[in-house]
Amino acid sequence: MISRYILGLILLLTIHISFAQSSLELKGKVHEDSGEPLQAIVSIHELGKYTVADPDGNFSFKGLNEGVYHLHITHMGFRSYSKNVSVTQQRSELYIILKPSDILMDAMTVEANPFKNGPLEQSQTILIVDREFINKNNGGTFANSIEKLPGISTINTGVGISKPVIRGMSFNRIVVNDRGIKQEGQQWGADHGLEIDPFDVDRVEIIKGPASLMYGSDGMAGVINISPAGFMQNNEIELNYSGFYRSNNDMYSNSLALDGNEGDFVFRGRLTTQDYADYKIPADRFSYAGFILPIYENRLKNTAGKERHFSLMGGVQKKWGYSTITVSRFAQNAGIFVGAVGIPNSYNLRSDGDFRNIDIPNQDNSHLKVIWNNSIQIGKSWMEVDLGYQKNQREENSFPHNQGVGQTDFGNLALGLDLDVYTANLRFNKQHNEKTQSIIGFNAQKSINQKSGFEFLLPDFSSFQGGLFYFGEYKALSNLVFNAGLRLDGASHDIQEHLQPLYQNGRPTGELDQRNPDIERSFGNFSGSAGMSWVFMENFNLKFNFGSAFRIPTPIELATNGIHHGNFRHEVGNANLDGERSYQFDWNLAYSKPKFLITFSPFWGYFDQYIYLAPAPRFSPLPGASLLWEYRQDNAIFSGFELMSQFNPIKNLSFSLALEYVHSQNLNTGLPLPLTPPFSSLLGVEYKLPEFSGPIGEIFLFAEYRSVSAQERVDRNERITPGYHLLEMGLGWDLKVRNQAFKFQLSGQNLTNEVYFNHLSRYRLLNLPEQGRNISLSLNIPVSLR
Missing domain, CATH: 2.60.40.1120 (Carboxypeptidase-like, regulatory domain)
Known part of the structure; x- marks a missing residue:
């Protein structure tokens, strides 16, 4: 309607x-x-x-x-x-x-707001990267491609499955907008990756800190805006090929795009394929539940995968604005390490001789999106309307007998989740005068989830949530800007009861276990924020932002009750959870000169009734599970800082440094919150070789050294993770042959083949280290057809 x-x-x-x-x-x-x-x-x-x-x-x-x-x-x-x-x-x-300015970051324009008319939200800490950055740091997934930015981490499940973390928070506290529509795809699960084609990303704007005002309840920790490339100029058509190879898991990626503009008609298409084998780790054994188990040929069995993605866009570009429709589909079939489902043993860990096959257990994911974007001029103002439909289908397959279940009507389908989401966003921007502009708008979203399979994790549910907001900006002086806004949010969840059949020795007993009752909950509250941006002494920019955000509990937090194999634990929801309220302060001080830039961004936030998943002091009664984890609410504090700098002492030579630290504290238990990323630093250097400029193109060399401290501030029953150091080096070559451009890059990650553990990795719970040495090669060829 x-x-x-x-x-x-x-x-x-x-x-x-x-x-x-x-x-x-x-x-x-x-x-x-x-x-x-x-x-x-x-x-x-x-x-x-x-x-x-x-x-x-x-x-x-x-x-x-x-x-x-x-x-x-x-x-x-x-x-x-x-x-x-x-x-x-x-x-x-x-x-x-x-x-x-020799500083690369100064060449990026800030446009971090859903309505892209004017530099709003200047008071917040914003990072911007373009396609060149994504290509240079391609880690196989979109989330891994941005984790070198300070304040950004990733939760990984092997290779090919990752999700972003902003200042220690993830899941439903981060909004990921793809072409103006919030990405919805079971993001509550640590083993559920962000289903975005990394080659289909042209520009990324990351807002760190409270951003619920214009983005909704889930923007409590931050927002990641993903934008496509701008339209080609009239009568231009370009074909672009991108290829990518990683040696560790023999990953081959190929992506072909066509982009054009014929009169008032704009169009774009992309097709991406990605195939990878079982990945290698610098270890030949691991420990599980007190047993030492083998890793054959240093490869983690059944971690191979394949992906097939496409996107098609068409529309009109007129003097009154534009209207485009985009259809895209992300499809991934990935193996799950056999030790992640059921109890691993030496027999099922033995290599079958084929490192590229995808065996059971595995996950098969499909994410279809249809997005209609409109930017329309009304008088001297602008209206932006985004409508979207998403269908996210996730299937986890495993053998029933591994879960203590006999033959079922679902075959090997352990868990099926089918999510339909309808989204409508409308924003109206008005420039009142040279000093004042404002945005009013609303967001609405309807979600319907249906489950299948012989296991239970999340029940059937339908959910509706929406919000109204007002945001205004006042330019008091040419160098001083104030902004403020208010938002009203509401939501309702209708969650269905689920009765799970009980089995004994693989046979049904005829009895049913109520995993969750019928749950009907409604929520509503206000959010707001205010801030300023002040440029003083010409080279200093001080930003301050205060925001109070309200987050609505999700159905998974209210009603889950089953084994989440990707996390190796039994998770239990709480139907009595209340809404979550935060009060967050965010500062940003930047000093910029033509050859030097440094930004310091401290933050502090108090969370009232913070919802989190914590280990309970008891084991799960279900077979194949370990500790029981429960959703709880406690008051908490998140604080920390990021520091980012770039220095160009001489032409063609650049140094960079990024530091990040997050400190979490549970005020009820006195302990840290689980899965808090450790202190990390990233030092980089890049040099362009001037003697090779000219007819044979431009060559540049780069090196990066990451140092991660041990994470000893852990929650009860959470393991301490030792620190580690990683070295990456590479070279790039931009070449032109008869006016045809070629872009090559050769790089090596973890060149010392260090054995290390990522504190946020799901395989950390199995004492499995991260990937070993990796050599990457990329190629990009843009071809102008007209």
């Missing part, structure tokens, strides 16, 4: 604005302090249009309606520039001066 009303509104507004306004032109000139012109890239964000200034620095956009537009101007070796511009009948020319 909501979708119908929004669709009708879009059609009426489109008809109105198509005939209402005349065509205007926006002209300007870009140059540096000395007056020298720059051939900068200039883009209008709302329209998805861009152009390149001519050799004299001149640029223009024709066929515009009267209104307010947000410009982005970027040029290599200069700080990025953004500006709100009012286009009227009185034609005026812009004169834009770019300031020089």
